Amino acid sequence: MCGARMNDQEQQPRREARVEPVSTARGLGQGRDHHWGEFLVENAIRVLGFSAIGFVVLIFLFLLQEGLPTFFRVELPILFGQRWYPTFDLYGTMPLILGSVLVTIVAIAIALPLGVATAVFVREVAPNWAREILKPMIETLAGIPSVVLGFFGMTIVAPLVRDVLGAPTGLTAFTGALLLAYMSLPTIISVAEDALDAVPKSYRDAGLAMGATRWQTIWRVVVPAARSGIITAIMLGMGRAIGETMAVMMVTGNAARMPVTADSLFRPVRTMTATIAAEMGEVARGSTHYHVLFGVGIILFVLTFMINLAAASVIFQKRRRGGLR
Amino acid sequence: MAKIEVEHLYFYYGSKLVIEDISLEIETYKITALIGPSGCGKSTFLRCLNRMNDTIPGTRHRGRILLDGQDIYDPHLDVVTLRQRVGMVFQRPNPFPQSVYNNVAFGPRVQGLKHGQNLDEVVERSLREVDLWDEVKDNLNQDALSLSLGQQQRLCIARTISIRPDVILMDEPASALDPISTLHLEDLMRELVQDYTIVIVTHNMQQAARVSDDTAFFLTDDGQVGKLVEFGPTGRVFSAPEDTRTENYITGRFG
Known part of the structure; x- marks a missing residue:
């Protein structure tokens, strides 16, 4: 004083x-x-x-x-119908929306446990020297161009999926989900790792001092304390996955069928992004098809916007809670 | 009867010696206060008693610490079991950012007690023991961080006693609290000592004089290595210190 x-x-x-x-x-x-x-x-x-x-x-x-x-040009029942045949003026976007959603959800379902586990390993388990090597490597993964991943997916992953599953083709929703999972992993890992890093040491100490093992402390104290950051990581990974175009277009087979049957995951699928990328070059400017593709863009935008909004609200809640302390 | 016997304890951070040749006996069902100026190694000493120092890389010790006659650094002794018997309350209240209920239920759950009647009983009993039950019973699901600091610290104590440890270590438990909460906490310690052995580190000499049965005075002679200068019943240490350095410290001449 x-x-x-x-x-x-x-x-x-x-x-x-x-x-x-x-x-x-x-x-x-x-x-x-x-x-x-x-x-x-x-x-x-x-x-x-x-x-x-x-x-x-x-x-x-x-x-x-x-x-x-x-x-206004396409009647809503048709627009949200199940058949996408632009040549016959059928612009049902449902297969595309569901295609995107299916591929994204499966990708996140794969990437989430892997990503969180990796983040826990990097932050909580790995020795310092390993962490110093792993972190930049993981961040480098994010920089691989998606077309390269798509190429890798076409030549390696797709044949593998075909042979292992005995599917007629390896170009399936699952193949796309695998690649998207791989692409969203770096985002999920780095953001989740930052969230774990931000958990105060005092929580860990409290857990250990209670006679919890290291693993119990990580699983019951540290990870729940980093929950909002981990949710943000998932949302960001999801945003990345749903907007990804090139890799998905190369490996999902691009058949605009409704992915509603049980085996849809292992059948070709077509996403919104791939549709826009593939067809935009061929449409006459100002035609209905042209506008519909932009309409699909709006739907995609609304979806990503909602995901980002959800992520932002989680971050906001965390801040507000932080402010209370 | 001695709960904890410390015999010639030396402790090192890397190659740096921080506490030297400490021997003392902590009596069962008594409050032992560790006092001394900052950096005299009293917190380090406290953290040896439940091996929390193990979490800091590069630390090592020499000498023995016996809990009920058993060496706590015995390689056959599981550190997890040790910490379940020797609980700890920290300087700043550090409840988990979870509900009040989950905070108290943490220890029993970690030990394998599942959700249900038993767990509810343990939670209620622990919260009652720290006089927090009446304040939180209507909303056990509220975020623990929404409690006041004093309540948070009592919650941390409830969390610690939920698994019925033998010993409770307290590292300046009142330093973040206001005077009223501090007095409340001291009353609580007097109640808890009926069932537990308590070791408390404190900067506050009045607090040591008020609550403790035994007092250990730590000091560094060169600002580096902490030593035990005097140890004995609190009344004796405060009224008739044997060492002039103790006298100087408790009369406020330094520190």
């Missing part, structure tokens, strides 16, 4: 001394150049910042402008 007060008294004159030269400089008019430079830089940054927001808004408006007519 006493020491702190003395420090304050010491600092006060210094603070005044620091202020003084600035005010003299202004008074003498020497700061004018600096002033102009400051003005320019500040406004340049402001313009750039706002233009970034502006572009996003413009893209969004464009998406709406091109996509919204879909909902």
Whole structure:
């Protein structure tokens, strides 16, 4: 206490001394150049910042402008119907939506246990030197171009799936889910690992001091304490998976069938992203098909937006709770 | 009768010696207070008693600590079992960010007690023992972090006694609490000592004088290595200290 007060008294004159030269400089008019430079830089940054927001808004408006007519041109029962045959003016998007949802959910179902387990290993179990190697390696995985993964999936994973499952083709929803799981793993691992890292040591100490084993402490104390961060990790992984196009298009076979039968997971499927990517190049601008593809884009956007919103609300809850403490 | 006997304990962080040649006996059903200035090794000593120092890499010890005559560093002794017998309450209340109920049920569950009647009884009994039951019984599902700090610390004690340890170690348990909660906690300690052996580290000499039966005074002579200067019944240590350094400390001449 006493020491702190003395420090304050010491600092006060210094603070005044620091202020003084600035005010003299202004008074003498020497700061004018600096002033102009400051003005320019500040406004340049402001313009750039706002233009970034502006572009996003413009893209969004464009998406709406091109996509919204879909909902007037195509009757809703047809639009959400089960048959996607654009050549016959049948634009049922249900197979595409369900295709995306199926592939994404299965991908997350695979990636979630793997990702959380890996994060727990990296943060809680691995020795320091292993952690130092593993973390950058996992982050590098996120940088592999998806077309490379798609190529890998086509040449290695798909034949493997075909042979192991005895399916007529290896280009299935499951193959796509495997690749998507692999692609969302780095995101899930890094975010979950950060969440585990943020769990205070005092919780671990409390668990151990209660006579819990290391594993019990991790499983019953640390992981639940990091729950909101882990949920965020899943949401982000999901966002990545549902929006992924190239790898999925290369390995899922792209048959627009309703994935509602029991074996659908091991049959070809077509996702929203793959449909847009594959067909956008062939449609006449302004045609119904053209607008429908944008409409699919809007549906996709709404889905990802909802996922992100869910993730954000979890983060928000965590912050609010943190603020209470 | 001695619950814990410490014989010539030395403790090292890496190659750095932090406590030197400590021998003392902690009596059953008594409160033993460890006092001394900051950095004198009293917390380190406390954390030896349930081997919490094991969680810090690079630490080692020499000497023996006997709990009911059994060496706690015996390689055949499971550290998990030891910690179930020697519980610990920390400086800052550290309830898990879970419900009040789950906090208290943690220990029994870890030991394999399943959900149900028994668990409810254990939770109620533990919360009653720390005088928290009446304040939380209407909402056992509330987040433990929404309690006041004083309540949180009592919850941590309830969590510790839920598994009926023999010994409760308390590392400055009142340092984050306001005066009222502190007094409440001290009363509670006097009640708990009927059933448990308590070792408390405290900066607060009045607190040591108020609650403890025995007092151990720790000091570093060179700011590095902690030593035990004086140990005895609290009344004697405070009224007629044998060592002049103890006298200087408790009369407030330093520290």
